[in-house]
Amino acid sequence: MSETKTCQDCIDLLADYVDEALxxxxxxxxxxxxxxxxxxxxFLSTYRATTSVCRKVMARAMPDSVATKLHAFLRQEIGKDKASGG
Ligand SMILES: [Zn+2]
Known part of the structure; x- marks a missing residue:
């Protein structure tokens, strides 16, 4: 049985291929x-470039200013909840 892969098959498997999971x-x-x-x-080279950029961005730590704002916001939201709840 000689099964030929189509472009669609290849693209479906691309994520696993790039992750060396095949x-x-x-x-x-x-x-x-x-x-x-x-x-x-x-497509493969574009995909590889995109995933490597994503990984770099995800790996980077959240800036202090963002983290501080986020904490303040969350504290406010939690405080609201406690105040209104019985
Ligand atoms: Zn193809």
Missing amino acids: PADLKSRLEEHFGGCQPCED
Whole structure:
């Protein structure tokens, strides 16, 4: 059985591929497809760039000014709740 992967199949598996979560045979089949398919190759490089940017942003700590405002806001909201609740 020679099953060819379509672009849609490859894109569905892309997140797992980038996370190295795919079995080796599936991975090599995807790479085969990417090697011969320019749109998928472009998509892959865009996806990789996007996820690496997201990870950097998520990893960065919250600035002090934001954290202080957030704490003040939360304290106010919790205070309101206590005041009104019986
Ligand atoms: Zn493709």
